[in-house]
Amino acid sequence: MRILITGAAGFIGSSVARVLLARGDSVLGIDNINDYYDPTLKQARLKSLEQTNFAFKKIDFADHAALDAALAGEKFDGVLHLGAQAGVRYSIENPRAYVQANLVGHLNLLEVARHAAVPMVYASSSSVYGGNKVLPFSVDQRVDHPMSLYAATKKADELMSETYAHLYRIPLTGLRFFTVYGPWGRPDMAMWLFTKAILAGEPIKVFNDGKMRRDFTYIDDIVAGIVACIDNPPPDDGAEKAGGSVAPHRLYNIGNHRSEELMHMIGLIEASLGVKATYDFQPLQAGDVPETFANIDAIANDLGYAPTTSIDVGIPNFVRWYRAYHGL
Template sequence: MAVLITGAAGFIGYSCAMRLLARGTAVIGIDSVNDYYDPTLKRARIAKLETEARDRGGDFRFVQVDFADHEALERALDGLAFDKIIHLGAQAGVRYSIENPRAYIQSNLVGHLNMLEVARHRKVAHMAYASSSSVYGGNDTLPFRVEDRVDHPLSLYAATKKSDELISETYAHLYRLPLTGLRFFTVYGPWGRPDMAMWLFTKAIFEGRPIQVFGEGNMRRDFTYIDDIVSGVIACSDTPPADDGAEKAGGSKSPHAVYNIGNHRSEELSHMIDLVEAACGKKAIRELQGMQPGDVRDTFADISAIQRDLGYQPSTSIDVGVPRFVDWYRQYHGL
């Protein structure tokens, strides 16, 4: 059997697929390869996965399909066997949700429901899915804990991710479907996304252009290196939440878990920029800006739950991870 990964041409999906192939797990990847950012990068990731599978004698199959189109999704998956799903495909980005709200409803709500239906009818052993630290919204109690209330999202993106958690709780209860949501905290590293701050800063510095530093430079983020994220996602996929089988109202807890997956360190944005400058060998031209609509000033993950249940332990500080990203960026762009 295989693991089905949505968003396989994306940053985290690609990275998880590489790890699974390296350990000999068969992977079916699906992605719409849309133009939210340069599809060339997405196709390069898929090409790397195909090369990895060929070189290792592994099993990787890629199908280009939009999982928000349920009829196309059913046709694409017809005849393919898998027993787990890692659902990472989504319309990402807080700021883009202000400009293109309908894209988020279609991908993050309709698409998420479609994947739950696939999981239900295929009777998969477990579906792990991407949530986001954005669900914490204006919460000013740090670090963010999974037990905190998340009723005040500051962006439509955050609202769709919270909605995904609620819909998943319903499916877990009704169908005893094992589900796990992962609230990611500012993931970065090689093969990352061009719309993320670290990529934008690196690109601008190499090109000698100013960088826009939002929040007057006084923002903090729990930067989490991609290898640590992948370790958490795979550990989660391997360990579905338990279910005692009770189906009565008010009976058992649904087989649905939600975890923070971060680095458990909140770093100043200015320190991250310092590290990018050092790795690039050039100083940035910093233009301080106010807060962007939908943004939060600080993020900080309490990861005690995933540490306790899955043994998750991030090990890569930004002092190590940022230079690795910049080195990859140089290589990818031939600088």
């Protein structure tokens, strides 16, 4: 297959591309390589993908005219739309960036999939669960109370996708990611920030006085789930029913099905580095939630998704990669 991947220079996008290329698929990657975090890391990820079956175009997919021009004449068998403006906290500082990338950009990719008549897998987020108190979070729960603009844009993406699947019968799969980490990860996420600060001898900011839990999901497990979704788009079982009212659109939680204490995560980083951290305890930040926990029954039952990497294994793997990447 040839797969179009947005956010190909990103953490998850480059990781999926690497696996698809290794199994013999071709990848057309697009990314605008913005400066939300260090573009040098994004360039390094792209360099690791360089081979005959990988093509890359630097383009902002929120610019529909530029996107259409870049894709003119290109053929692909599916779309993996992972590009987005990420980050709960940054959405409070720069809301317009989220509307442009996550709403306009998502619509543009729905149009690409529609006109190419190919299935699409896209990134949603566990942030859509907002202040939900029922754990673990299940895709059957209502998600009407987002706690951040980032979460609201991801919920809107799911609604737009449902509409397109219904109107145009495009097979769509939305993935609600739960705290993805591992080699080639993002510098704005806690694991990277903690590792960097500890090595520099600086205090680490620990929010909600450390009373936080997260469903940390290792990148290899995430990639396995994404590839399973690419290979198994939802069938259009409802096409003959009630005028096609049942849309070929699936939503899945993709997590580790374990909710880990933040302080345990920090302890594993300390042990991997052989250095004790200095803590700067802070209150819970606006837009954040104290706990996430993924119910993964839907993706497990449909596609056999079964994460295997605990943080006891994954965090030392990340720390080893971090040291190697920075030459430490």
